[in-house]
Amino acid sequence: MNAVILCAGFATRMYPLTRDFPKPLLPVAGRPVLDYLLDQLIECAGISAVHLVSNARFYDHICRWRDDHLAQETYGALSIEIYDDGAKDNDHRLGASADLALALKIIGVPDKILVSGGDNIYRFALAPLWRRFLQGNEHRIVALVEEQKDILRRTGVLEFGADERVIRLYEKPEKPPSHWVCPPLYFFQPSVWGELEQFLNSSANHDAPGHFIEYLCRESTVMGFKLRERRLDIGSIETYHQADEELGGHNT
Numbered sequence: 001m002n003a004v005i006l007c008a009g010f011a012t013r014m015y016p017l018t019r020d021f022p023k024p025l026l027p028v029a030g031r032p033v034l035d036y037l038l039d040q041l042i043e044c045a046g047i048s049a050v051h052l053v054s055n056a057r058f059y060d061h062i063c064r065w066r067d068d069h070l071a072q073e074t075y076g077a078l079s080i081e082i083y084d085d086g087a088k089d090n091d092h093r094l095g096a097s098a099d100l101a102l103a104l105k106i107i108g109v110p111d112k113i114l115v116s117g118g119d120n121i122y123r124f125a126l127a128p129l130w131r132r133f134l135q136g137n138e139h140r141i142v143a144l145v146e147e148q149k150d151i152l153r154r155t156g157v158l159e160f161g162a163d164e165r166v167i168r169l170y171e172k173p174e175k176p177p178s179h180w181v182c183p184p185l186y187f188f189q190p191s192v193w194g195e196l197e198q199f200l201n202s203s204a205n206h207d208a209p210g211h212f213i214e215y216l217c218r219e220s221t222v223m224g225f226k227l228r229e230r231r232l233d234i235g236s237i238e239t240y241h242q243a244d245e246e247l248g249g250h251n252t
Contacts, residue, residue, distance in 0.1 A: 001046045001111050004103045005037065006184070006209070007062060007118035008055040010090040014237050022058035023234060024118035025065055029247035032065060033234055036121045042075050043127040044114065046134070049079040051107060052118070053099040059084040081106075095207035096184075101196050110190035117184030117209070121243060124229035126185075133187040136223070139216060140187035141166060143180040143224040144231060152176035156210035158224060166222040171210040180224070183231050184209055195220060 011018035025032040041047055054062045066080045085102055087093045133140045143158050158180040161167045169182055199215045216222055232243035
C-alpha cells in the first residue's frame with residue numbers, strides 16, 4: 001500500500017524563509033519537517049512506498065533529501081518516489097487536489113491509501129489510526145479540537161452527525177459550526193480514485209484539499225477520528241518558530 005505527501009505549495013506567507021527553500025524541509029529541532037512524518041509512516045503496517053508531489057522550483061531540493069536518506073538507509077526498504085507537478089511559481093500552482101490526482105494516476109492501481117500534507121508534525125501516532133482504518137470500508141479523516149475562533153475561521157471545520165460520521169466540512173467559515181478542525185491527513189478507500197476524478201471535473205476549487213473533502217462528505221461516507229492530541233502546523237513564520245521551540249530547537 002501507499003502514502004502520498006503533498007509538498008508542492010510555495011509557502012508565500014513564510015517568505016523570505018521559503019523563497020528559495022521548500023517548507024517541508026525547514027529544520028525543526030535540527031530535523032526537516034518531512035522526517036517526522038516519515039518516522040511515522042514506517043510504523044504503518046503494509047505501507048511500502050511513499051510518493052511525494054513537489055513543484056518544479058523545489059523538486060531538486062526534495063530529491064536530494066530523498067537521496068541522502070537512501071544513502072544512509074534511514075527508512076530501510078521503504079520506497080520514496082518524487083514527482084514534479086511542473087509548477088514554477090505560485091500563480092501557476094496546480095492545487096492540492098490536482099497534485100493528489102497526479103500521484104494517484106502514477107500509482108495506477110486503486111488501493112487503500114494515506115494522504116498527508118508535508119508541513120505538519122503530528123503529535124499523535126498514525127499507526128493505530130491506520131490499523132483502525134484498514135478494518136473498515138469508509139474514508140477516514142482526522143478531527144482535532146481548536147478553541148481559538150480566529151484559527152477556526154482560517155481552516156477547515158467539521159460538522160459531525162451520528163457515529164462519528166462527518167456531515168460536512170466548512171472551508172474557512174465565518175461562523176464555525178464546531179471546534180473540530182481537519183488537518184491535511186486523510187485515509188482513503190480505493191474508491192477515491194474515481195471520486196477525485198469526478199470532483200476535478202465538476203469543481204474549479206482545486207487548491208485547498210478541504211474542498212475535495214467537502215465534496216466527498218456529500219458523495220460518500222466519511223468518518224472522523226476525533227482526537228484530543230495536537231499537531232504542529234508549519235503555516236507561518238510564527239508557528240514555525242513555536243514548533244521549533246516546543247521540540248527543543250534553536251531556530252528563533
